[in-house]
Amino acid sequence: AFAVIPDSDLHVIGSDVTVQISSEDDRLTVRLPFGSHTRTFLQELSRCKPSPATSPRPRPRPRPRPRPGPARGGQPPRAAPWRAEPGRGGAGPAAAELPRCRRAGGPAEVSPGGAAGTRWGPGAAGGGPGTGLEARDPPGTARPAVQGVFLSWAASSSFVFPSRQSKVKSDVKAEMVRSSGVMVSNMASILSEPQFGLRDTIVKSQLVQREDSYTYIQNFSKFPMAGNASILCAPGFLSHSFCLFFQELDLSKEAFFFNDTPKEEEWFKAVTDSLHPDAKYAKVKLVRLVGIMLLLYVKADLALNISEVEVETVGTGIMGRMGNKGGVAIRFKFHNTSVCIVNSHLAAHTEEYERRNQDFKDICSRMQFCQSDPNLPPLTISKHDVILWLGDLNYRLEDLDVAKVKQLVEEKAFSELCRYDQLKRQMNAKAVFEGFTEGEISFQPTYKYDAGCDDWDTSEKCRVPAWCDRILWKGQNIAQLSYRSHMALKISDHKPVSSVFDIGVKVVNEELYRKVFEEIVRSLDKMENANIPSVTLSQREFHFEDVKYMQLQIEKFTIRNGQVPCQFEFISKPDEETYCKEWLIANPSKGFLLPDSEITIELELFVNKSTATRLNSGEEKLEDILVLHLDRGKDYFLSVTGNYLPSCFGSPIHTLCYMREPIQDMSAESIQNLTLMPLETSDAATQAERPLEIPKELWMMVDHLYRNASQQEDLFQQPGLRSEFEQIRDCLDKGMHDTLLGSNHSVAEALLLFLESLPEPVICYSFYNSCLECANNYLLSSQIISKLPECHKNVFEYLMAFLRELLKNSGKNHLDMNILASIFGGLLLRPPPGHPTPDIAEKRKAQQFIHQFLLREDTLP
Incomplete structure (x- = not known):
């Protein structure tokens, strides 16, 4: 036998339900989010626990989950037959109830149908230990009022909280993990139950459509x-x-x-x-x-x-x-x-x-x-x-x-x-x-x-x-x-x-609900296997014209259903994991249509940092075929094409250093050759033309900020406008203006987005771990920077010099060295692909690495 013990001593921020499952051999801690699935999981475990009133027996298997169904008379469903009533040896009915908690020092809570003396401590912030719904009882004694707890709070301030005499503890009994079915009075639970197959989907859809006939x-x-x-x-x-x-x-x-x-x-x-x-x-x-x-x-x-x-x-x-x-x-x-x-x-x-x-x-x-x-x-x-x-x-x-x-x-x-x-x-x-x-x-x-x-x-x-x-x-x-x-x-x-x-x-209204439910089932019995579903599409070919970096384009089409309920879904093609390319998404990608109904599908095309490089180089085109599949019906094929305007965003540093003219003025062949040029050969003396020391696009943004934003407050902390970013991007890609358009904040954000879009960061992926290891050693750190490819080293030194200039005006722009180190540490020093998401410790080391160079102006070796 095993016990299910929600343990209040397991203090976990961000987890709503912390459960310990212990047996003779193992002790398992599970952290679960609040919701119906968590409740069902606890119910199934509860069913496996033998009744205290019964003699020891072999460990039972979990019972199959009952299908949702209406309860009679509006009463909660009965508990499992083995559930012992408090104070008695036999089984008895018990109301479905979530575990309760109490204040420290207050009286114990006796849940209806639960064990007397069972106590639950209040959960931690962010959904700490305890159940997802943590109830509290009135305290036994008066307590001081907390001052300053209010709703709309928009300023930083200090606050002194009243002391607590003792830590809130939980004394939990396994009996409090109660067994219950789905109450028909909670239609939300009924409709959220997992459904399988077209028939269940039709029933669910019809219930939602006829909701007004059984609710008040x-x-x-x-x-x-x-x-x-x-x-x-x-x-x-x-x-x-x-x-x-x-x-x-x-x-x-x-x-x-x-x-x-x-x-x-x-x-x-x-x-x-x-x-x-x-x-x-x-x-x-x-x-x-x-x-x-x-x-x-x-x-x-x-x-x-x-x-x-x-x-x-x-x-x-x-x-x-x-x-x-x-x-x-x-x-x-x-x-x-x-x-x-x-x-x-x-x-x-x-x-x-x-x-x-x-x-x-x-x-x-x-x-x-x-x-x-x-x-x-x-x-x-x-x-x-x-x-x-x-x-x-x-x-x-x-x-x-x-x-x-x-x-x-x-x-x-x-x-x-x-x-x-x-x-x-x-x-x-x-x-x-x-x-x-x-x-x-x-x-x-x-x-x-x-x-x-x-x-x-x-x-x-x-x-x-x-x-x-x-x-x-x-x-x-x-x-x-x-x-x-x-x-x-x-x-x-x-x-x-x-x-x-x-x-x-x-x-x-439970009685009306049962009536509607039965009508729907009878109607489906007559309709089943009558016909094969078919739909008509308003459009099957889509072309996206002049797609730009980080500028969403949307094409719409309509699916019109025939006389048979239809379930549709975009499915992946053979040997492909997803139904579409990374730069495309269909919204919604699946759904259900009643007879003679229709739905509008939006095809959203958006090129970001993960897809721009291959589109710039020509390795990938804006071309895809979508397969729209009907359950029990045929497939429809949709053609998606487009032309992408190359951008400095998503282009490698060494590629941009060899581009003396705007990227959109260059031929596709030239862009492809420069983008695919290996980084290790980009510094070779065999190149016909000497590259720029840094990309001209980077210089334009930094120079604009140096001349116009040295004393700008909240620089790199306040976002710009998306429309202004698009103007700045076009200026850089087309070379239309000598001065960038938009506010200082928009130019600053464009600079950060540019650094984020680099396929190889300023500090190359291969040096990531070495940089973290020497984050507190300036000499070793500077030696690593000196080993970077020439164009990457130049960019790093240029950015550090610019940031140090900004910090000289910190009395007016209120910039903080730690803030700049955190922002640029996450952009210049990025983990390589496949590396686990950096934790707080790694982020702090990246911050410390950049912080060293903001303090020192020494010439790198």
């Missing part, structure tokens, strides 16, 4: 999107769920570059300790990206109605991935309603509203959630019934000076002020947040204040007050009950905002 709307009042300690503990404020969001939780360099911060756990503990003492809440999920954090609780008695929980993060900072700006999201199903909550921190500064619009679009396009059914494409934010979008959106007030804004605030003329609000203007122009709603703003701007008081910004910059912190929603059956700020909180230069919602949720 039930309102869950008070869905607050905020809370400091006083809010969470306020009398009468017993909400069904709480969602807390933070920005700039930790602004340290470690958090910025390594996404590692102890404050995540500190804030989680502070929030958990501040929950209302008269209610039991379960933690659904915590997700964090650097300083952007989102934390969701629900009342414990609603936990079983939560399913399909997924989280995702998207960084929109420099190079489109740094987490100083971006978004985090939690999506889940509550009963039969899908909900997505997004917390975002968008680009700063009044003039950067276009960048904020772009950040929003990037988050929407890149935020994709995996579905429990692997046959279905990922879900985007827009594919949810209810969307709540909140955070420091950073939109400002424009066309008004500081004095006028403050005057209107004093007069409480908020409606007048809203006319100058960038977010309102951009929404009216349908440039951003299309279809979203924001409640009436009846509170003064939440930014910018002097920390510790209610005075407006008195710094040298004297920022114009603005409503940076916002809460918006999209969907039906949503009523906003309140929308306010909290002036009493003074530890930030922002004032937090909160909102309370009344959200109508679709709940399944």
Whole structure:
């Protein structure tokens, strides 16, 4: 026999359920994400454990997983027959219940149908030990309120947490891993069950299509999107769920570059300790990206109605991935309603509203959630019934000076002020947040204040007050009950905002569901094997004209189904692992069509650093054949072609050094010969023409920054505009202008993207391990640099000299040597292909290696 023990002493950040499985011979620790699959895994293990009331017997095999089916009378399914009722020797029914946890010092929780005295400690931040839904009980004694736990946080500040007298421990019994089937009252679980074959797909699709015939709307009042300690503990404020969001939780360099911060756990503990003492809440999920954090609780008695929980993060900072700006999201199903909550921190500064619009679009396009059914494409934010979008959106007030804004605030003329609000203007122009709603703003701007008081910004910059912190929603059956700020909180230069919602949720009527289910099955019985599916395609040949580096092109076509339900999928050709080339993707790549229905497929072509080099050299062409396969039907063949415009992005350093003219002015044959020229022979004296010391494209970008951005704040830390990057790329590839177009931030980001796209980094792959080994020895490090090919060595010295010049102006540009070393360390010193993803230790060594050369100006040997 073996025990299944969720071990609270196994403190793992980022793992939602830590389980120990011990037998006579082995002890296995498993870390599992929260979700239906984890719950099923625990249920199957639970079935294998013999009942305490039975005599020892041979270890049983796991039973087959039961198919989902309706339960009668709305009652939860019975537990496994061997489950002993507390205090008795015989078996008895037990309600399906997730394990519970309690506060240290509080009374033990007795779960319905569970063993008395079973206790569960609250999980760690990021989903630490314990179950994915971690419930807590009211404490036995009063506790001090935590100050400063609030929703919309946009400034760095110190915070002192109350001490705990003892560490929270868990005393777990295996009986708490309960066995349960799928309750029909939770349609989300039913529809998320793995399905196999066309018939199951049709049933599932028909159930979704006829959802209105077996569901009804039930309102869950008070869905607050905020809370400091006083809010969470306020009398009468017993909400069904709480969602807390933070920005700039930790602004340290470690958090910025390594996404590692102890404050995540500190804030989680502070929030958990501040929950209302008269209610039991379960933690659904915590997700964090650097300083952007989102934390969701629900009342414990609603936990079983939560399913399909997924989280995702998207960084929109420099190079489109740094987490100083971006978004985090939690999506889940509550009963039969899908909900997505997004917390975002968008680009700063009044003039950067276009960048904020772009950040929003990037988050929407890149935020994709995996579905429990692997046959279905990922879900985007827009594919949810209810969307709540909140955070420091950073939109400002424009066309008004500081004095006028403050005057209107004093007069409480908020409606007048809203006319100058960038977010309102951009929404009216349908440039951003299309279809979203924001409640009436009846509170003064939440930014910018002097920390510790209610005075407006008195710094040298004297920022114009603005409503940076916002809460918006999209969907039906949503009523906003309140929308306010909290002036009493003074530890930030922002004032937090909160909102309370009344959200109508679709709940399944079990009797009607059974009726609809049976009708669908009977209808399918009549249709089965009647016909072979067939479709018509609106287009079968696609040509992408003048494809450029990192510039997305999309072609669309429509699949129109006939009279038979159809399941389609793009399949790989013989001897190929994927259905398309790396630069192409079909969205969606698989799906299901009801009779006489249609779907639009988008073919997205995008050339990035991994594909540009072979396209530049001509080794690969923009040519592919897609095979569209119909289940039980025939295959359709789609032809995809295009012409790629060669670019300096993705070209080797030594190749560019031999190009004295813009790359797009050269013949395809010349580009191919130079790109395929081996690096070791590029320095040979036999070459007909002496190469440039460094690529002219690199010189143009660095020279522009040296002349125009030596005193630019946040250089290499604030992203540029994508449209400006495209202009800069075209200037470099065509040689159209002597001066690069675009802002300094866009040129700086283009430089970083150029270095990232090099097929062989500035410090060649073969020297990677040697550089890490001597990261703290300048003499050995400089000897390694001296061994680089001449063109690579020149580029390295040139970049180090440029960065040292920037650091001489650090008093004005506020650049930090460690930040520059981290950014350029990850670009100049990259691990070779096939090398494991660098851990924090490797990243720190790469940073230290570059740091040496920023400190020293010695001439390399």
